[in-house]
Structure formats: C-alpha cells, structure tokens
Amino acid sequence: MSDSKKFLLQESDIPTAWYNIIPAMPTKPRPFLHPGTKKPLTVDDLTPIFSEEASRQELNTTDEWIEIPEEVRDIYKIWRPTPLVRARGLEKMLDTPAHIYFKNESVSPVGSHKLNSAIPQAYYCKQEGVTNITTETGAGQWGAALSLASRMMGIDLAVYMVKISYNQKPYRRSIMQTYGAEVIASPSMSTKAGRKIITDHPNYQGSLGTAISEAVELALATPNCKYALGSVLNHVALHQTVIGLEAEKQMEMAGEYPDVVIGCFGGGSNFSGIAFPFMRHNFAGAHSTRFIAAEPESCPKLTRGVMQYDFGDEAGYTPLIPMLTLGHNFSPANIHAGGLRYHGAGSVVSQLKVDGLMDAVDIPQLESFDAATLFARAEGLIPAPESAHAIAAAIREAKAAKEAGEQRVILFNLSGHGLIDMTSYDRYFAGDLANYQIPDSEIAANVETLEKLI
C-alpha cells in the first residue's frame, strides 16, 4: 500500500467543456417519444419540467463539446480536479501483473460524483430565474448533492426521499437538512400521486418511481419551479464526463493508456462519465479499449434486459425512452447498493451495448462486499456499496490478466465513499447479506407489457 501513487492535476486542468458522445456514435439512439403523441420529443416538451439549458443539452445530438460555464468550473474547484490513484496495494494483494488505476470521485464534499451534475443543473435554474427545485432520491446520494448545489445557488429544494430510505438512512436525510433542503418521505400527502398510493396501500414503503411522480407533480404545480434528475438522462451523463476527461490527462501523466475502463451502473451517470471520453478514441480508431459496466446481479438490465421503449418512472409520467430495461414495474431486491436499483439504462448506453461497443457484467452482492473489504484494506478508502461493483469487476479483470500473464492496464471509477453506509458493512460482516438471482420468468413477465407502449 505504501507505494500507491496519486496523479494530481492543477485547477487549470479542470475541463472547460463537457464531452457529448452522441455526435460520434456509429448508430445514434432512437429519439425519446412524447408519451401522449408518441412523436419525437422537442425541447419545448421538456422545458415545463427541466431548465431550458438542460432541456437543450438533453436533445443535443450535434455539438461534440459543450462549454462548462465559468461559474460552474469555479465551484468544481472546491473539490476538483479529483485524484487518479495507481492502486499498487491492491495489485500486490492480488499478485497481478495488471496495473490498476482508480479515479477517486469520493473526495467531493458530499462524498460522490453526483455533485458534478447537481452544480450545473442548479446553476442553469438560477440563470433562468427559477426559485424552487424538486427532485427525488433513493439512497440519498443525489439528494445530498442537489441539496448542496441548490443552497449554493440560493434556490429552495424539496426532496422526495423513498420512505424506506428515509427511515433506514437517517444520516443522508440529515445531510440534506444540514444543507437546508426540505426532505419529504415518499409517498406523502403533499401530492395527488402520493395521496392516492397512501390511500390504496397505507403501509407502502415507497419506490423511486413514486418519488419521481411526486417530485414532477410538485414542480409542475409550483411557480418558478423545475425538476432535476441525477442519472439516466443525456445531460446528466454529459456533465459527468469531467471524470473521464480529467482521467485521460492523468493516465497520460502515468504514461499509460487503459486497456479496460470500468464503472458501476445504476442509471449510467458515473459509468458514462468515466467511459465516454475514452470511448471517443475507440470511435476514432486510435484505441481498442474495453468498457465494462458493472451492474448488480439483482438488477441486470444490461446483461438480461430487453431493448424497448419504456418509461423512466414507475407511474409512467416521463417521456418514452429507448432503453435496455427490465420493465418500469420491475421491483429490485433490497440490496445495499441502493443507487443501482433502477430498472433501465439511459438511451445512449443502451445503444452502445446493443451495438457491441461496450460490455456489462452482473456482480452478486456478496462478491461486491468481498471486493469492497479487500479494497479498503489495500487502499485505505471504504467504498460505497455501489462503487464496490466496479471494484469487483476490476478485480475480475486483474485476475484474468494474471491468468493470461499479461500486464493489462485497468481503470475504474470510485464513484463514492461508504462512510455513511457502514450499516451495510455491518450486515455483511455479520453474515446477514445474500445474493439475489432473478428468475427469467420474472423478467419476461415485466417486459411482456412494454411492446404495447408504442
């Protein structure tokens, strides 16, 4: 461990533009569809919900580089550039000839990469005179990031937090409140959608789908109010490309180029952030790096989902998105990587996967905690349960390199730390955690109804 090496950039190295992968894609993703008219979505369809600039970015398929506002870069400087680390401690423990690097996004004030998109989203709202934002949060990483970002912009934020997390993860709730956000357990009596569910199912513990419905409903009903989302969508992935763009410079400092790039996968934001900037060199024929999204075995949309138009939320309020999906009513097991419990992948990643331009692996829960513990002891950082999936995939790759006797270069994204997830580790050490394999029949039943959507 003692010779693990950090590669550090200067503030002037923070990218000045985000990378939009869509223009360079060999096959573009099919368009989002309006859920009513089933016609391709326009910017005007999006602006009642999202800020205008986020709406434009969402549908921008032509500009490869989108300028990062100076004010956003200034706030990025609070914690960016983030370190790239050569994980020699882990290499030694695995006795592998592979060189393992990780980009450490856990150093942000809220402990994860989510702030990379929360800042610009709140900034655009501010620019456009928005005074209130609503959002939802599952485990709480996104909610914490947007709470801080909104506070910085002087905008009031209401967060619908999935009720089971609200009760089980009080620390994340407290973090949001410390930043001054209003946190509401979802389902709540504050919206029509919430009231209906509470009336029908008084003991319902909430879901991301319901929380999205409540947040969207409140945004639409409130003057000067927009909604913000922390993953899945194109503009969110766009903002996260600062991760890969910095890593690219840092790999150059290290004198290496990755053979494999890995990110954990929920809706796609951190995976896209680390992968897309490197992927453009594949598209240009300069490299043939492999890209691996590491999803949980219990929520295997990339490895076992179907490519279909589907809703982004359970209630069906969002546009129809062309995605690899398990069906918007899929109810994933209550694994501790709460940030990865989402039924579908964003449209870009879905297209890339279908076109064979990237791979995916599904990681059993116990393997993810084995990997997390090994990593913590080797490198000193306790990873978030989500990020542990990327570590597990990196360890698989490092073992494969050893078997092949090849000195492969592996890069993964450490999307967040696990210091507020220690109850998960407790349960792991106590032997209380299990793996959750999904029967084919359950997936089939869920996706069966999707064809009727368009």
Place this chain on the structure above:
Amino acid sequence: MSDSKKFLLQESDIPTAWYNIIPAMPTKPRPFLHPGTKKPLTVDDLTPIFSEEASRQELNTTDEWIEIPEEVRDIYKIWRPTPLVRARGLEKMLDTPAHIYFKNESVSPVGSHKLNSAIPQAYYCKQEGVTNITTETGAGQWGAALSLASRMMGIDLAVYMVKISYNQKPYRRSIMQTYGAEVIASPSMSTKAGRKIITDHPNYQGSLGTAISEAVELALATPNCKYALGSVLNHVALHQTVIGLEAEKQMEMAGEYPDVVIGCFGGGSNFSGIAFPFMRHNFAGAHSTRFIAAEPESCPKLTRGVMQYDFGDEAGYTPLIPMLTLGHNFSPANIHAGGLRYHGAGSVVSQLKVDGLMDAVDIPQLESFDAATLFARAEGLIPAPESAHAIAAAIREAKAAKEAGEQRVILFNLSGHGLIDMTSYDRYFAGDLANYQIPDSEIAANVETLEKLI
C-alpha cells in the same frame, strides 16, 4: 461560495521533518514523573508501553526538527498535502472584512487528522518488530485511524472502545472492523481492570480512562505488543505539525500571514499541529500572531482548570503529567463532540497557556452547532462536532474584525468531517441539544485531591 479558493501543494511539498516546539519554548514544561518513584521519566520507563522511537520522541527536548521517515511520507501521499481554503462563502455570509482560511484535514481516508500520527506510530512499531498494538478510542476517530495504519503495516490491532460509543456509534466501530481491527466494548471481561469494574458496576457504560487502563494492561500482557495513544502526548503533537508546516507554505501562496490561528481542543493534537509551526515565528520575534484553542464549555480545562501534576487516565496507570486539568476523575457531560471530552491538556500546551503565549475560549454546544451549520451551507463541508468548535471561535474572531473594521487574517484547522456524526446534527435540528455549564464547585472538588499526587 462560488469564489472560495483552494491553495494546493505538490507531494514534494509534504514536510520532510516534524517540528518539535520544546527547544524553542521560553519556559520548558516540567518533566513527566514516574508514578511510583515520582522521579523524572526516562525513555526506559516508557518503552515497555510505547515503541522505542515514540518514547525517544516523547522526551526529546533538544532537536527542533525530527526527520519524517521516507516510508511515512510515502503513505502521507495517499491524502497529503491537504488543501488550504480561503472561505469566501463564509466571509460573505458574515459580511466581515476578515479573510478566513481553513486547513482541510477532513480529506484523509478516515476523515480526520488522526492518521497523521497513527501512521508513524504504527510504522515505528513495525520497524521494531512489534506484531500487536492496543489502543482505546472514545468517539472512534483515533481508533479508525490506527486501524487503517496498523493494517497498512501488517500489525494486528485491538481497540477498546468506550461502551456507550460502541453502542451509540456503530458506524465508527464498523469502519475499524472493515480495516480488520478487533473492537472490544470497554469495560470488558478481557482484562483485570475491566473485570473488576464490571463486577463492581454491572451497568457501567465505560469511560476513556477505563479503556486506556484495559489497553495498557493488554499491551503489557501480550508478547511483542505496544500501546498507542492519539493525543495529549508530545510525540503525537509532533506528528501533527505537518498540518501547520503545510499551511505555512499555503499562506505564503495566498500572500498573507495569519493574525489568528485557531484549533479545537480535546487533548491538543490538532491544535498543536496547526499552531506550533506558526508559533515559532512568534518566538523568533518575527510575528505576533494570536493562538486560540477552542474547547467545549462543558470541559473547560484550559479556561478554568488548574496547573497541576495529574494522571492521563482515570485509573492512574500513566506517568504524572504537568497539565492544566479538571482532575482525572472529572466526568464531562455527554456532548456530541466526543473527541473533546478529556480532562487535561498536554504539558506543552499547558505551559504555553500559563505563560500567556496562547489563548483559549470555551464554546457552548449550541453555538458550535450553529457555527457548523452556517459553515456547511457556506462552504459545502459538514464539519465534525469537534471541528465545529474551531469554526465557532473563527466566527467570533471574524465578527470582532467587523466590529473593529479591520481586515484580519484568520486561519483555523478543520480537523475532520461530520458525515459519520449526523445523528448529532439530527438532535440539534430537533432542538434536543443543550449547553452544559460546569459549576465552580464541581471543578474545585475534582482538583482538590491532585496536590496529594506528588
């Protein structure tokens, strides 16, 4: 907030030597005394408990600079140099002409400055063939740091954790276990001291004093085993001077020199770390910076204690230390800044305070949380309840500067983040926290017995 500014150093700027303040002190502290013979302590008296090098450093009153081993510097590189930040967001919120800087020690993998001393202490043990270390921990910051440091050195660690914290702070316990340490609730049946207390008081929830006794007893009874302490002692303060030495360079980058330097105060390690390197320029007559230790109102050893020889632990196993103390049987209120609940100050700080070379303020608990919340919203970082005391003192100074209409330069140490202390914030927001003023009579009763000690 958007224009808060970071000052970053390169890895090559990590100090190559720690600063030992004792040689430059106008009045040296009186020597530690052997508790049995009452004679000045020798290195040989200390080595049964501490590593030889730590023992030598503890009694070194002649060498101003003590080299940092290359291997320790290499591990420091995992998170050092730490950022210095100009807190413009906070300045704006306070509308003060003061320039406020903070050194951000919360960026270490365990979230606090404690790792600065845990690494060299574990390293010296390793060099000397030690295979086991014991320690105690209250809130868990020190225990977490030494767990990681011991793991890095391949040494087994047993941590006696005060029982009430063991049950109330499961996250810190889990962090230690994730790093592979054995964590034992104290009092325990594993030592004579523990068994006696459990027998006499079956429901006793533990204290730092008891935990120290257990850890020392286990170290003495175990082959190849040493004990390690995370504050109070000279060698611990010594290791922490990397904080101030880096800050000195960073203030130079900022083109300013601090008029006031502030640290929160439990046993003295982080205060000493930020203050001592700047204090040497006062001694040399080059500056007249003010130094302020911020202690909790409920544990006011610096502001209301007496200067006496006293034990470092409740049971009286340690050497006699000349200290500003509330008496080793003083039982502080159960405030949320667990790391500041210690009855005495280290001998060097005590002497400096008595000689008028530094100041101290006592901060009510509610003021500390007011300050913490303001800081979180202004700068994005949620501080540890301990560090919040330094922030509160800095805010007082910034307000005084405003009243005086002076552009004073204030530097404080952010010793750690509060992400694993969110239950404390919860209770603060719920209005459940109180202030605890100590009656003079209680302090008098506690210190009354001390004169008999020598």
